[in-house]
Amino acid sequence: MWRVxxxxxxxxxxxxxxxxxxxxxxxxxxxxxxxGGRVVVDLWQGTADADGVRPWRRDTxxxxxxxxxxxxxxxAHLYVQRGLLDLDAPVARYWPGFTTATxxxxxxxxxxxxxxxxxxxxxxxxxxxxxxxxALAAESPWWTPGERHGYHAVTFGWLVGEVxxxxxGRPVRDLVRDELGITGxxxxxxxxxxxxxAHLAPPEAGPDVPSSTLTSAMADPESITMKAFCNPxxxxxxxxxxxxxxxxAEIPASNGHATARALATLYGRLGSGAxxxxxxxxxxxxxxxxxxxxxxxxxxxxxxxxxxxxEIRPYAPNPRAFGHSGSGGALAxxxxxxxVALAYTPSRLIVSAAxxxxxxxxxxxxxxxxx
Numbered sequence: 001m002w003r004v005x006x007x008x009x010x011x012x013x014x015x016x017x018x019x020x021x022x023x024x025x026x027x028x029x030x031x032x033x034x035x036g037g038r039v040v041v042d043l044w045q046g047t048a049d050a051d052g053v054r055p056w057r058r059d060t061x062x063x064x065x066x067x068x069x070x071x072x073x074x075x076a077h078l079y080v081q082r083g084l085l086d087l088d089a090p091v092a093r094y095w096p097g098f099t100t101a102t103x104x105x106x107x108x109x110x111x112x113x114x115x116x117x118x119x120x121x122x123x124x125x126x127x128x129x130x131x132x133x134x135a136l137a138a139e140s141p142w143w144t145p146g147e148r149h150g151y152h153a154v155t156f157g158w159l160v161g162e163v164x165x166x167x168x169g170r171p172v173r174d175l176v177r178d179e180l181g182i183t184g185x186x187x188x189x190x191x192x193x194x195x196x197x198a199h200l201a202p203p204e205a206g207p208d209v210p211s212s213t214l215t216s217a218m219a220d221p222e223s224i225t226m227k228a229f230c231n232p233x234x235x236x237x238x239x240x241x242x243x244x245x246x247x248x249a250e251i252p253a254s255n256g257h258a259t260a261r262a263l264a265t266l267y268g269r270l271g272s273g274a275x276x277x278x279x280x281x282x283x284x285x286x287x288x289x290x291x292x293x294x295x296x297x298x299x300x301x302x303x304x305x306x307x308x309x310x311e312i313r314p315y316a317p318n319p320r321a322f323g324h325s326g327s328g329g330a331l332a333x334x335x336x337x338x339x340v341a342l343a344y345t346p347s348r349l350i351v352s353a354a355x356x357x358x359x360x361x362x363x364x365x366x367x368x369x370x371x
Contacts, residue, residue: 034268065326068256073305113141150294157253184262206352263343271334
């Protein structure tokens with residue numbers, strides 16, 4: 001018999017109450033908070049299958065989309081700390097044949113000028129690591145590397161991932177599993193564990209209204225914005241993230257799977273210095289890209305691989321918080337000043353071009369009211 005093992009420290013009861021109030025609609029979600037060296041909130045609710053029958057369980061994982069980027073960034077900084085990777089080194093030092101004159105730091109900070117491939121990529125490219133890395137290695141940057149920034153929505157995973165693969169000598173999914181060693185966190189999902197994955201409901205429109213500038217850019221097939229999100233075109237396939245092919249692939253910028261507990265543990269350990277030494281952490285989370293984003297056409301802020309609270313994703317009240325959101329509402333962040341980390345992993349997807357997910361605010365406000 002499966003047992004419910006949910007937990008909430010009494011001091012964080014308002015957080016649990018706020019989470020329960022977000023439970024309307026299809027699907028389910030999980031929430032975890034890490035503080036004082038341990039998980040103090042570990043909750044879930046709702047259902048995990050398409051029919052709304054299978055209950056959400058303690059080991060249910062969700063595709064967290066771009067929240068995966070923070071996982072990849074953590075691995076990169078772990079290698080920096082070990083002296084295996086130099087942030088200021090040219091990418092070509094680790095990746096012979098890479099033609100853009102840019103640094104490892106530029107890749108992490110979305111400054112390399114490679115958010116998209118110009119030529120139309122053939123069917124199957126999204127699932128072909130070698131095809132994508134070869135295309136990016138040969139691509140000309142959209143701007144002079146280091147001078148501007150723009151969200152590398154999907155290419156981030158192949159760019160940073162290929163550097164890590166060459167440094168670590170193994171596929172990125174293996175490095176994440178073995179180097180970070182956090183149960184319930186993976187790039188993709190092995191077929192043997194597919195039964196643990198939550199089915200993602202069809203996306204719902206968020207409360208915000210996209211800017212006319214962004215709408216126009218997405219309508220232009222030659223724009224950097226359109227190509228960043230829609231080339232390879234397979235990214236537009238309805239229900240793609242629920243397929244076995246997607247889960248079996250290595251797409252580190254967007255097909256990470258996790259429990260909320262795993263992400264909260266990762267960020268909790270990061271924020272407390274348990275993974276990175278203080279000097280390495282300070283370097284990793286210092287702002288590197290701030291202002292106009294060439295891809296999202298809005299004001300964004302990034303550290304070295306982590307998204308910082310900004311105009312389009314104001315996920316935490318402290319500007320020194322660091323983490324990453326994911327399309328549809330996933331969120332994971334640490335606030336080292338407050339000594340907490342929070343992760344939220346929903347299967348009901350609410351997609352918005354800007355602003356916080358409407359489910360975040362009550363939970364985040366409740367968390368800070370408890371501190």
